[in-house]
Amino acid sequence: MEVKRATVRDLRRRNRSTLLSTLFFEGPLSRFELGQRTGLSAATVSNVVGEMVDDHLVVEAGLVESDGGRPRVLLRVNPSYGHVIGVDVGETGVTMELFDLGMTRLAAHARPLPPPRPDPALVAPLIAEGLAELLAGAGVTQQDLIGIGIGVPGTVEQGDTVRVHAQAIGWDGIAVAELLGASGVTAPLFVDNGAKTQGQAEMWFGAGRGARHAVIALIGSGVGATVITDGTTYRGATSSAGEWGHTTLMFDGRTCRCGAKGCLEAYVGAEGILDRFRRERGGRAVPRPDEQSQLDFLLSAAERSTTARRVLEETVGYLGAGIANLVNLFNPERIVLGGWAGLALGSRLLPEIRVATAAHALRHAYEQTSIVLCELGSDAVAVGAATLPVEALLSSGADSRARRVVS
Amino acid sequence: MEVKRATVRDLRRRNRSTLLSTLFFEGPLSRFELGQRTGLSAATVSNVVGEMVDDHLVVEAGLVESDGGRPRVLLRVNPSYGHVIGVDVGETGVTMELFDLGMTRLAAHARPLPPPRPDPALVAPLIAEGLAELLAGAGVTQQDLIGIGIGVPGTVEQGDTVRVHAQAIGWDGIAVAELLGASGVTAPLFVDNGAKTQGQAEMWFGAGRGARHAVIALIGSGVGATVITDGTTYRGATSSAGEWGHTTLMFDGRTCRCGAKGCLEAYVGAEGILDRFRRERGGRAVPRPDEQSQLDFLLSAAERSTTARRVLEETVGYLGAGIANLVNLFNPERIVLGGWAGLALGSRLLPEIRVATAAHALRHAYEQTSIVLCELGSDAVAVGAATLPVEALLSSGADSRARRVVS
DNA sequence: AGACTAATTTTAAGCCGCGAATTAAGCCGT
DNA sequence: ACGGCTTAATTCGCGGCTTAAAATTAGTCT
Incomplete structure (x- = not known):
């Protein structure tokens, strides 16, 4: 109004x-x-x-x-009107990429972070350092930057000062922009949740292109979603909307790491899937080193093992119901299934997932929705972050009276 | 974009x-x-x-x-700049109300509909007749009408011609506006889902006032929701968003009348609650004539009967989880609990519902959300419908160059 | 009655987008 | 090579819009 x-x-x-x-x-x-x-x-x-x-x-x-x-x-x-940088602050490392305005990746840079809880006071100088390196390598000055977009795990409070709450890495109300400013970063900063930036990347350059109403469902170890309403990502009152992973799918069901019971994440997150698989195997560990290869093992075991098949069938059922909830509530024209686990599941089981969704969604809404696989990997967080300053540029119209003129 | x-x-x-x-x-x-x-x-x-x-x-x-x-x-x-009419087409009857631009109710009119499936070809003349009566009684001509808002059960496809799909009363793709036009209605028509108009009424005049992000959760015999994002009701790609009642809360749970299993509606809709209550009573019917008084019976029985108490406690749990899903997905600043059953439950059990919600929602989002009772009854559908033409007037600015000048 | 105060209205200026008219820039056939 | 033709881009004058500043209006206070 x-x-x-x-x-x-x-x-x-x-x-x-x-x-x-x-x-x-x-x-x-x-x-x-x-x-x-x-x-x-x-x-x-x-x-x-x-x-x-x-x-x-x-x-x-x-x-x-x-x-x-x-x-x-x-x-x-003009691609060389200016440059943008996208930063992906993950739980285990920081990736930074430099793009021109044509969104061509000019340089990249990655640094691991000491697990398990990267001290924010440590991350800021790391980014500042990486920034300097990226810029120097490409012969670009910080003045030429349209802005820096940062994707972080956890919720981002878009207030007067942007604050990051990331329980996963123990950040609580960290003012990233201020920290970076203290480390000598002067370019305009744009901070958002990593899942949201990944979703944005998928909307701009991936499977979401052209859709006005879409949901990017991201399944990795955890589960999240980016909701696009009328062309822009929906943030809700305090920008923590889209917490699909912790919606209740099975009342009084499995305990989730968030503490609640029956969350979707506990059933279709990679961790949840593998945990269910292990139980079905009588507690024996899956003979692979990391979650990603364990999930691959499960997927290929389906051909010969009924246990694996049953676990996957159940997973598809849960996932279908979860997606159906999105369909019923948001009535999107498209659902993009992404995240490494989502991609792994989807590339083998998409038809089954569609069927499971249809079984739980209202017919009218389901018929209006196409369910597709993502086109970008989860490394898209950085590109997505880089779109943030570009988006700001586009929607401001890059008014010359408000910006320096590039000579 | x-x-x-x-x-x-x-x-x-x-x-x-x-x-x-x-x-x-x-x-x-x-x-x-x-x-x-x-x-x-x-x-x-x-x-x-x-x-x-x-x-x-x-x-x-x-x-x-x-x-x-x-x-x-x-x-x-100016209240007397023009008038609006709100129509509530329900499953059992049609209510029409006449308002001036100050939204003061000037006259009302109600007619029952022959159950179970009111033929649309029959409803249109009924409305036209009621319209004539209302106008005559108030000395207003159809020319003085800013518009007529109609709330219908079922989903409304807002296309070139507005089509109504209401499985509950057997309407499938009915073009209401055309039917009414054929019955001599010339004033501008605005058709929307009844739950959405009720939600809109709550936003304009009830418990939703002032909120930019809110969800009006409506619980009656069935369950629905109106989602307000950034001040306007969210409709999704084909305006069937907000189907909260048919989101899965209990995977593989009770069969819902929509055919799916485990829908929220099957647990917290009045029909679902009472059905569960009956089972707990060993199949004995609840000794009251209609759903509404049966629910009242259940609520007051809680004081003495452990069975009743248990059913209610479970209901509160389910409802809390359902509301938590809304909180997690939409991150609203306010949730308004309405509908006759919602009101009945909420007026006695709101604190318990809040606790149950907190148990299933993420802390951050929950803390930003207040859960309140609705302030208008379910008879607000007609007022809400009447707001539709007013909303159109306001957002067009009532450009005199585009409208007749009232003399 | 005159001074004072604060809300409106009037006035003049600076921008904007639009349609019509004009100019620019190639293609084609002879 | 040279008009004629076609379509794209510019230019120009007009009606509209909001704004800041100046003027006016309508009360209160002494």
């Missing part, structure tokens, strides 16, 4: 943003086509685009020939 | 809408205060408000004295 005021300047900003975004996502386009897609008059398109060309934000990119008539000049966002 | 173009006219419309909405919801305000709240300059406020006064959309409503200085003139939306 509460719309904000609108001045005549906001108009320009908004149209600039619209044009810039269409150019970014729908790739080289002529002024003419831009006019068609955005509904803006040719005059305005010309005018605004001219401004953006002056700002070096948009560049010409060849022309389309025609048979008779002036050829259309193609335009695209 | 895809923003629509914006012309300079849209600006005016939008500011008009902002001013009109704040005036509507925050009730008599002076031009000066309007300027403060909307962030618009005094000049613009004066200008736009002047226009709206000319259109008879806004009227002066006394003045606030000051000690020195020109007194502020209070303004409010």
Whole structure:
């Protein structure tokens, strides 16, 4: 309801943003086509685009020939207008990647973190150091950065100062931006939950492209989800929405690591699946070193072992019900199944998962939903984080009056 | 992402809408205060408000004295600018109510419907007839109507032509607007799901006021929910979002009337509760004529009967887990418990329900959520439906160039 | 009655997007 | 090679919009 005021300047900003975004996502386009897609008059398109060309934000990119008539000049966002960095702060290490505005990865950098609880006071200098290294390697200064996006495990409170609560690594209300600032990071910072950035990556570049209402279901050791409503990720009142993993699927069921009983995560998270498998095997450990290969073992054992098959069938049932809950509540047009475990399960069992979902979802909503596999790996957290500053740039329209002009 | 173009006219419309909405919801305000709240300059406020006064959309409503200085003139939306009608099409009857723009109920009208499956071809003339009666009684013509809002059971497909799918009464893809048009109804029509209109009523006039992120959980014989994200009701891709009742709470549990197993509705819907109660009583029927009094019986029996108490305790547990799912997924700031059964349960057991919710929700999200009882009865469907045309009026800004001027 | 105060209204200026008219830039056939 | 033709991009003038500043209005206080 509460719309904000609108001045005549906001108009320009908004149209600039619209044009810039269409150019970014729908790739080289002529002024003419831009006019068609955005509904803006040719005059305005010309005018605004001219401004953006002056700002070096948009560049010409060849022309389309025609048979008779002036050829259309193609335009695209200038990849070297600026750079962005995406940081993936995981439980075991930090990955950083440098991109240009065309989202081409120019450099990457990874550092392990001392388990089990990386002291935030330690992580900040590590990032600052990695940043310096990345920039130096690519010959880019911090001034050229549009921004740095950071994906962290745990919930991110988007308040006046952004605070990170990550019980998994023992962070409680850490103000990441301030810490980094103290380590000499001056570029604009954007912090979000890692699952959400991964979901965003999938929406921009992966299986979610083009959907306005989608849910990215991420299954790894734990379980989470990114909900996209009307094209933007839904955050809820305090940005902790989408905690799919801890919804109750089996009232009074297995105890989850969150303390509650019957959470979805306890049934379809890799840890939960493997734990159930072990019990079915009479407590014998799965003969593989890590969770990921244990799950692979389980998946391939299904061909010969009825135990394994039963565990997987149950898992599919649980997962179907869990997905059906998403379908019933959010009525998305697409569900993207991701996360390393989600990918492993989905690539072998997607048809079965669809059937299980159909059994638990309302017909109408289910028929409107396609369930697909993700297209990016879980290393997409960093790209997703890098989209955060880009998103900010696009939606601000990169107003030259508010930003330095790149010479 | 895809923003629509914006012309300079849209600006005016939008500011008009902002001013009109704040005036509507925050009730008599002076031009000066309007300027403060909307962030618009005094000049613009004066200008736009002047226009709206000319259109008879806004009227002066006394003045606030000051000690020195020109007194502020209070303004409010003109209640008699036009009228709206809210229609509640239920499974057993149709209720219609006439309101002025101040949302004062001027007249009401109810008709039973022949159970079990009211033929849509029969309902339309019934509404048209009731409409004529309502209008005649209040001396209002159909021209004076801003619109008619209709709440129907079942999902409403908001497409080019609005279609209603209500399995409960055997409607499948009925184009209500067309049917009513054929019966001589010419006023603008707005159709939505009854639970959603009831939720909207609660948001505008009841326990949801002021919340930007909320869920109205409705428990009657069945179970549904209205999800409010960022101030507007969330509809999803095909407007069937919020089907909370058919989310799986107990995998492989009780069979629900939707055919699936373990749906929340099968545990906390009045029908489900009473069915469980009957079983606990060894199959003996509850000695009361209808569901509502049977539930009352169960609630008061809890004082002396351990069976009743156990059934209620279980119900509270299930309901808590169900609400916790909403909390975890939507991270709302408020959950409003409504519906006749929700009200009955909540008014006696709200503290216990809160505890049960806390046991299943993540701490962070739970702490941000208040769980409250609804303030309006389930007869609020009609008021809620009536808000639909009003909402349209407010968000269009009631542009005089697009509407007839009331003389 | 005159000074004072604070809310509105008026006025002039700066921007905006749009449609029409104009210019630019190739293709084609002779 | 040279008009004629077609389509894309620009330019120009117009009607609209919000704003800041100045002017006006409507009371209170002495």
